[in-house]
Amino acid sequence: MxxxxxxxxxxxxxxxxxxxxxxxxxxxxxVNRGEMERTSALLGSRLKELEQEAHFVAGERFHITSNNQLREILFGKLKLHLRSPRETLPRTGLQKLPSTSEAVNIQGISRHPIQITKPQDFKGLEGTVLTISPRSMxxxxxxxxxxxxxxxxxxxxxxxxxxGDPELLKLFRESERDDVFSTLTSQWKDIPPERVTHADREQTKKVVYSAVYGAGKERLAACLGVTVQEAALFLETFLQKYKKIKDFVQTTIAQCRQTGYVASIMGRRRLLPRVHAQDQQLRAQAERQAVNFAVQGxxxxxxxxxxxxxxxxxxxxxxxxxxxxxxxxxxxxxxxxxxxxxxxxxxxxxxxxxxxxxxxxxxxxxxxxxxxxxxxxxxxxxxxxxxxxxxxxxxx
The missing domain is CATH 3.30.70.370 (Alpha-Beta Plaits)
Incomplete structure (x- = not known):
């Protein structure tokens, strides 16, 4: 060492x-045991309904938690990959809250409330949307x-x-009393701070992290719900405004290619041998991981x-x-x-x-x-x- x-x-x-x-x-x-048991029962009922709907659509019963059976139904029988060849199909999987006697993985508990349609076997109006906050338990x-x-x-x-981008350094040194991403949005888009909306602020956050982590214009477009051309323009104008970010990304990747690893601020290393891969996709992935680790590490x-x-x-x-x-x-x-x-x-x-x-x-x-x-x-x-x-x- x-x-x-x-x-x-x-x-x-x-x-x-x-x-x-x-x-x-x-x-x-x-934990609030009563609330956890109620929520577990609620989710269990809703999952059962969804499983029944899946069996109806498939035209047969199958184990929905079995990867092999699910793959056969989705791609062998329903042939979803042929119906939407240009789209990337999401990974499938079902989960339910553990019982009060089981260990809980704290890292995986969503901070955001979950909305579900009320199961039929629960009292109340049909079609009611229920909100569950896992962390409240x-x-x-x-x-x-x-x-x-x-x-x-x-x-x-x-x-x-x-x-060391001078514009960003100035932002943090002089605008600390204000919301940083709102100020950044105002600075980047050249609009008065009071006209920055929540949507503008969220858009700026996504552009920032897309620029840093090399998400690319296609992924940013999907994330923002805009065209690829608009996403490309967002990235271009942002990197023109904050030129040192692009320099940092390129320098980090170059150093990783030279040494085979990337280091955090405290010297922690992550080896990335695929940065020299012949396969372009593998190489690009390693480059993104290098920049990602430098910041998140x-x-x-x-x-x-x-x-x-x-x-x-x-x-x-x-x-x-x-x-x-x-x-x-x-x-x-x-x-x-x-x-x-x-x-x-x-x-x-x-x-x-x-x-x-x-x-x-x-x-x-x-x-x-x-x-x-x-x-x-x-x-x-x-x-x-x-x-x-x-x-x-x-x-x-």
Whole structure:
């Protein structure tokens, strides 16, 4: 590890993380058992209806969870691949919520509500659309509350640091009080900030990440619901405005070709031998993975460092008892005693935002942390700096 420059990473991030993960995994998360059983029954009934509909369309009964049988029905009997030759058919599969006795994969629980048509065997009006929020079934212990902390726009901030794009650097240094993607939209499209709509903002986010991760004009067009020509124009104008992003992408790919790997901000390596593949598709995939890892791998480094520093601070505190419940991408979820929320929230925000000044990082952009709290994981409300929860819920 010393030869490959990985010893410091191992000692400063990986080893200290072991006891943190052990403590986190040794604690369970409380669930609203009644709500989980009701939701499981509801989804089970709806899945049964859908299975019956599938049998009707296929003209025969089959095991819908069997890949072989499903493949034979879709392509052997119904020949869907011949009906829509230009479209990529999605992968198929069915899932249902586990029972209260089964382990739950926290990473796979959707943050977005799920809408389903009410099953016929449930009371109420037929055709009613029901909304299920999977995260709402996870609740804090008595006398505690959940507190979620996540780095705001972390990938865009890391991209700005790595690329050194002057326009993006200016954006983060001067417009921190405003919504960054709205300001970016105003800057890119040259329209007043007050005229930026939510749709404009979401479009900008998709263009940004398409440009970085090499999604291509066809995929961006499908994502935005526009023509390929319009998507190509979006990408072209964006990369003309922020020229250093394109330079960063090209430099990252070139270095990967030269060394055979790509490194994160803390020196973590990902080997990508297919960057030299003769097959163009395999080579292009490796190139996208290289840029992706440079940004997302660096975000993961920051998140691990935040976990270690917050854990250490709590361990050293004579009063704080907060514990880390889960880590989901750039979000950390804690369970905190209710009277300790203000003190712990200040500690978390200060600790995580201070990472920008760590000597090993020396980020060119400030880090910003969003906090939210609530009794249920699915109903968290934002915490403003130095204040309690605001009135509106967040979708963390």
């Amino acid at each position: 010393k030869v490959y420059g990985l010893w410091q990473l191992f000692c400063t991030l990986e080893l200290p993380l072991i006891p943190i993960l052990a403590v986190m995994e040794s604690h369970s998360i409380r 996870f609740v804090a212990s008595d006398g505690h509350t959940f507190l979620a902390a996540d780095f705001s726009q972390i990938e865009l901030r890391i991209l700005t640091h790595l690329s 660096s975000a993961a480094d920051l998140c691990k460092m935040a976990m270690i520093r917050v854990f250490t601070a709590v361990a050293a505190s004579p009063t704080l008892t907060a514990r880390l419940v889960a880590q989901l991408h750039d979000e950390l979820l804690f369970e905190v005693e209710e009277p300790q929320v203000p003190e712990f929230a200040a500690l978390v925000r200060g600790t995580m935002e201070a990472l920008q000044d760590v000597p090993a990082l020396q980020l060119q952009v400030p880090l910003k942390v969003s906090l939210s709290a609530g009794q249920s994981w699915g109903h968290l409300v934002p915490l403003q700096e130095g204040t309690g929860p605001s009135a509106q819920p967040t979708s963390c």
